[in-house]
Amino acid sequence: MPLPNPLPIPSLIQKLQWIVDPVQYLKKAAKKYPDIFTADIVGYGCPVVFVNHPQVIREVFINDRKKFAALGEANNVFEPLIGNTSTIMLDGDRHKQRRQLLMPPFHGERMRAYGSLIYNITEKVFSQLPLNKSFSARNVVQEISLLVILEAVFGLHEGKRYCALKQLLALMMDVFKSPLTSSFLLVPFLQKDLGLWSPWGRFLHQRQRIDQLLYAEIRERREQSDPNRIDILSLLMSAKDETGNSMTDQELRDELITLLLAGYETTSTAIAWALYWIHYKPEIREKLLQELHTLGDYPDPMNIVRLPYLTNVINETLRIYPVLMATLPRVVQEPVELLGHPIEPGTVIVGGIYLTHRRESLYPNPEEFQPERFLDRQFSPYEYMPFGAGVRRCIGEALAVFEMKLVLATILSGYQLELESSQPEKAQRRGVTLAPANAVKMVIKGRRVRQKSLIPMATTTAP
Ligand code: HEM
Numbered sequence: 001m002p003l004p005n006p007l008p009i010p011s012l013i014q015k016l017q018w019i020v021d022p023v024q025y026l027k028k029a030a031k032k033y034p035d036i037f038t039a040d041i042v043g044y045g046c047p048v049v050f051v052n053h054p055q056v057i058r059e060v061f062i063n064d065r066k067k068f069a070a071l072g073e074a075n076n077v078f079e080p081l082i083g084n085t086s087t088i089m090l091d092g093d094r095h096k097q098r099r100q101l102l103m104p105p106f107h108g109e110r111m112r113a114y115g116s117l118i119y120n121i122t123e124k125v126f127s128q129l130p131l132n133k134s135f136s137a138r139n140v141v142q143e144i145s146l147l148v149i150l151e152a153v154f155g156l157h158e159g160k161r162y163c164a165l166k167q168l169l170a171l172m173m174d175v176f177k178s179p180l181t182s183s184f185l186l187v188p189f190l191q192k193d194l195g196l197w198s199p200w201g202r203f204l205h206q207r208q209r210i211d212q213l214l215y216a217e218i219r220e221r222r223e224q225s226d227p228n229r230i231d232i233l234s235l236l237m238s239a240k241d242e243t244g245n246s247m248t249d250q251e252l253r254d255e256l257i258t259l260l261l262a263g264y265e266t267t268s269t270a271i272a273w274a275l276y277w278i279h280y281k282p283e284i285r286e287k288l289l290q291e292l293h294t295l296g297d298y299p300d301p302m303n304i305v306r307l308p309y310l311t312n313v314i315n316e317t318l319r320i321y322p323v324l325m326a327t328l329p330r331v332v333q334e335p336v337e338l339l340g341h342p343i344e345p346g347t348v349i350v351g352g353i354y355l356t357h358r359r360e361s362l363y364p365n366p367e368e369f370q371p372e373r374f375l376d377r378q379f380s381p382y383e384y385m386p387f388g389a390g391v392r393r394c395i396g397e398a399l400a401v402f403e404m405k406l407v408l409a410t411i412l413s414g415y416q417l418e419l420e421s422s423q424p425e426k427a428q429r430r431g432v433t434l435a436p437a438n439a440v441k442m443v444i445k446g447r448r449v450r451q452k453s454l455i456p457m458a459t460t461t462a463p
Pocket of ligand 1: 089092264267270387395399
């Protein structure tokens with residue numbers, strides 16, 4: 001049975017375009033077939049159907065345990081990174097149970113505990129930057145995000161293991177920094193271990209060293225358990241499923257790497273985009289500063305999180321360039337029809353996040369950054385979906401949004417920044433994310449005088 005609306009472009013060209021310029025690839029595809037099309041691209045092991053019409057997205061994502069199953073094997077491309085016992089590799093009941101263990105530590109209310117940690121890390125990293133000297137905002141917020149994950153998720157603060165992991169994790173992620181090297185992740189054929197001089201060999205070596213450090217940390221934590229710890233690893237180690245079982249060392253290792261990989265590039269890329277838009281449109285920065293001012297000297301992190309204009313700016317940042325262009329795949333389990341196209345079992349479908357967010361009928365002038373559009377109307381979870389939908393909806397959404405808001409509030413209220421160039425940023429592939437091609441070059445023009453710290457100091461260990 002033919003797949004719906006296959007793109008009339010030779011397979012090799014499609015694959016190359018998807019790696020080198022995914023935005024142009026998606027735009028061209030949607031011009032021809034705005035609602036549904038079949039792409040012949042890398043990363044899925046077969047052609048994949050993009051659905052970009054909210055009604056169809058709804059139909060797929062409310063049925064993604066049964067008719068359009070979120071199968072773990074459809075995510076095989078990530079296995080070398082995250083192992084085979086990670087949430088992303090599970091499906092059915094095992095996936096459901098694992099999410100039940102993972103979700104409580106990421107609940108919105110729990111985030112309050114990480115407020116001062118995020119503030120302190122941002123302040124520490126930013127206070128080391130020189131005045132009037134260009135820096136890459138993406139690299140700086142990447143460091144912030146990595147430290148947040150190491151401290152809030154892994155529960156590591158200082159010491160040899162913390163420093164070694166920090167360095168190795170950043171190096172491992174750097175393998176995928178350009179569109180070309182991203183293909184090592186997307187094309188299994190290129191994953192050849194030719195020793196330390198080859199990119200894949202280097203990646204494997206780094207992964208092995210990271211594993212050694214993580215297993216050592218897990219072993220030590222088991223030996224010296226501390227009920228006062230509130231980092232996510234500690235919470236996961238003490239969590240038990242319905243049958244009373246807790247997670248094994250391998251499962252903990254796979255989840256830690258998953259949370260790192262799923263959380264670190266994504267959140268830092270989103271913050272970098274936000275910094276870009278806020279400074280590209282100075283009127284937005286002024287409005288944000290006025291809003292932050294209304295909170296007074298000791299704002300509670302939860303009050304920052306509730307600021308309406310800041311929320312709209314974050315929403316619009318994740319609309320215009322959603323960090324992930326598509327959801328994880330869903331696999332058709334029984335014959336179905338979507339928008340009049342019969343589709344057979346085994347067909348792989350993804351929700352086209354980028355293209356849905358660019359639908360003119362939902363978002364007039366979709367190329368324009370307009371936070372106000374979130375004031376004017378509410379969007380359904382199938383019209384606005386930067387964190388996906390259904391059974392695989394992002395576990396780290398609350399942490400990501402909390403971190404984005406606190407990091408931005410800390411930077412804006414402490415530093416006067418400018419973009420180095422007035423040229424618009426273009427979006428470019430970085431691994432599986434859509435990142436600013438020029439890494440958002442900025443300059444600190446001055447430090448704002450702050451009477452008191454934005455958020456009172458505290459540690460991540462409960463008193
Ligand atoms: C701005 C930042 C982020 C964005 C845009 C984002 C986006 C997404 C998207 C689109 C999915 C796929 C959902 C689907 O297929 O329906 C996903 C899944 C996931 N995300 Fe995030 N994410 C972000 C941050 C985080 C953070 C901070 C963490 C954890 C520390 C995290 C952990 C996960 C996990 C574990 C999954 C897989 C869930 C599953 O397989 O059941 N993400 N994310």
